[in-house]
Amino acid sequence: MMVKDIERDPRVGLSFQGRTGLLKQNPLFIAVEGRADLIRDRDAIQAHWNSDLQGWFEEGPDTPGLVMIRVHAERAHVWDGENEAEMELG
Numbered sequence: 001m002m003v004k005d006i007e008r009d010p011r012v013g014l015s016f017q018g019r020t021g022l023l024k025q026n027p028l029f030i031a032v033e034g035r036a037d038l039i040r041d042r043d044a045i046q047a048h049w050n051s052d053l054q055g056w057f058e059e060g061p062d063t064p065g066l067v068m069i070r071v072h073a074e075r076a077h078v079w080d081g082e083n084e085a086e087m088e089l090g
Helices: 002-008 042-048 051-055
Strands: 011-017 029-039 068-079 084-088
Touching: 002 029, 042 068
Parallel strands: none
Antiparallel strands: 011 029, 029 068, 068 084
16 A cells, blocks of 8 residues: 555655653654655665565565665654754755
C-alpha cells in the first residue's frame, strides 16, 4: 500500500522519537517532510543490505517485490517538550 501511495504522491512525512534528548533531558522528537523515491535496483538494495533486515525479508535482497525508499528531506521540525526549531533543508 505504501508504495502505491508514494507512486501517486511522493510527498512524505517521517517522525522519530528518542527516549531522552540531548544531555539526558526531555525526549527528543523530530518530524521530517520531503519527497520519496522508490528504488527497485537489486544492486542498490544489496549495497544497503545488512543482517538486521533478514528477520523481515527471509529471501534477503532477492525478496520478490522488495523496494527501498529514499527520502530527500526538505523541512525538519525538532522539539524536546520545551524548545523547538524548524528549518528548511531543500
